[in-house]
Amino acid sequence: MKAVFIGPPGAGKGTYASYFSRKYCIPHISTGDIFRDEIAKGTELGEIIKKYIDKGELVPDDIVIEVVKKRLNQPDTRNGFILDGFPRTLNQAKALDEITQIDVAVYIYVPIEIAIERLSNRYICPKCHRIYNLKFNPPKNDLRCDYDGEKLIRRPDDEPEVVKNRYKVYYEQSHPVIDYYRRKNLLIEVDNSSSAEIVVVLLEKTLIERGILKLKPCNPNVSIR
Numbered sequence: 001m002k003a004v005f006i007g008p009p010g011a012g013k014g015t016y017a018s019y020f021s022r023k024y025c026i027p028h029i030s031t032g033d034i035f036r037d038e039i040a041k042g043t044e045l046g047e048i049i050k051k052y053i054d055k056g057e058l059v060p061d062d063i064v065i066e067v068v069k070k071r072l073n074q075p076d077t078r079n080g081f082i083l084d085g086f087p088r089t090l091n092q093a094k095a096l097d098e099i100t101q102i103d104v105a106v107y108i109y110v111p112i113e114i115a116i117e118r119l120s121n122r123y124i125c126p127k128c129h130r131i132y133n134l135k136f137n138p139p140k141n142d143l144r145c146d147y148d149g150e151k152l153i154r155r156p157d158d159e160p161e162v163v164k165n166r167y168k169v170y171y172e173q174s175h176p177v178i179d180y181y182r183r184k185n186l187l188i189e190v191d192n193s194s195s196a197e198i199v200v201v202l203l204e205k206t207l208i209e210r211g212i213l214k215l216k217p218c219n220p221n222v223s224i225r
């Protein structure tokens, strides 16, 4: 399954991407994670990306597209992949079509109040990228990852005021992307206001019934959290 998971910040696309990735053993590719890794490693690409992020600017399309292209050429993508947070612009969506043909675009959305509530409680593991929520899905030990014991972090861009702005920017940029996939008949829309445990069952069923998800689970008992 070659999938893109799109949606505003706080909608939960990372949680869903992580679920399908672990259950079906296909890579969960987040451009944000790749950027953060490159910056942390101090690579040449990381230096370039950091300049944009430090200025509060978006990383230009040509750089993002190059990063994605390189990643999709890795052999672990041969049974499929889940792109999380890409494409963000119409230009990126068209560039992705040049790289490969995707099977589905899953659009996950929630109202802004829910996004703010969720993100302000969100902590992530910098090592395995698992996502926790202090209210709904807290780690067993105080701010430590359940799986590898790494200290959990809160991203600065999850602050409520920053979230409001990210949300607005997201809709301005990504409306054309959503319309683009809708016109191509590739769009599945998921209202994630209710419980993720219920929503994921419905999404998985839809993907299987439509013949999009044909893989056998490698880890059948994976849970959404």
Ligand SMILES: [Zn+2]
Pocket: 125, 126, 127, 128, 129, 130, 145, 146, 147, 148, 149, 150
């Ligand atoms: Zn971890």
